[in-house]
Amino acid sequence: MADPTVSSIDGKLAEEFSIPTHVEEVKQKMAAFATQHASAGRRVVLITSGGTKVPLESRTVRFLDNFSSGRRGSTSAEYFIDSGYAVIFLHRHRSLYPYTRMFSTINMLDALQLKGGEEVVVDQQVLPDIAKVLKKYSEVKESGLLLPVEFNTLSEYLHMLKVAAQALSTIGSKAMFYLAAAVSDFYIPASDMPEHKIQSSDGPLQLSMKMVPKILSPLVKEWAPQAFVVSFKLETDASILLEKARRALDTYRHQAVVANLLETRQTSVLVVTLNTQAELLLTEDEVKKQVEIEEKIVSNLTAAHHVFITQQAG
């Protein structure tokens, strides 16, 4: 019998969040990608990355955004590829992207020089590592190990995640979900949204927003029940972080929560499972050497995924 919570979330998704026109096409692409790589003996990870946008008007001028640069997701994608995974990178349009992320703070025109009036060369002082990164990027492109998929709004994110889960369900426990995107908890249903730009001449703005359906529930219970699922928890108050991570595991019964605080997220995280908790930290020396915490997170989770697959098979 269908779980009533799951059916109600499915109903809400269909009624209150507009379905992107290309969602079926993307689903086919993701399913083909997953099958191809799983048949070649690879594990496949779906990474979500970046923040969702929640429109306040149908013809959107204003929206609420969730904080996330996409650094966690894009950096992790590189380490997953290095660990032999094929990666579906479901990311917010224009957030950080694997490999190019390393040059995100550079103005492209500052990195180029004109020689003889026509020829363009790269300034090695501005982009010292460009050859190394370009080589790696080209190899990954050639190998077909990275499938990028974009979202902008909360609606796009929710529908894309749903079809991704359905597409990856065919490869069972070989699939991992690494849900690092920062997703809004609140939204305005299409039926309650003003069509036109909200006018400041109408006075102070009062917003009433609904709770976003908890998509982790159908993902774990119905869409991809055999997959290894990792959610992320971001807090600003250290005293509630662990408890919130434990509560999420208790509610959704998935495999792990990566818990982090806004200020220290690049040097410290907690990986929490039903029976364990591991603190992953960068030492001062590692920070100096530009070690990235994502290397440790990915190493921890790929090992746990390996154990999970073995247990499911046994």
Ligand code: PAZ
């Ligand atoms: O994208 P970023 O590197 O700037 O930040 C990563 C993060 C803090 C968004 C991520 O680690 C995370 O915790 N995501 C879940 C956020 C949430 O609780 O909604």
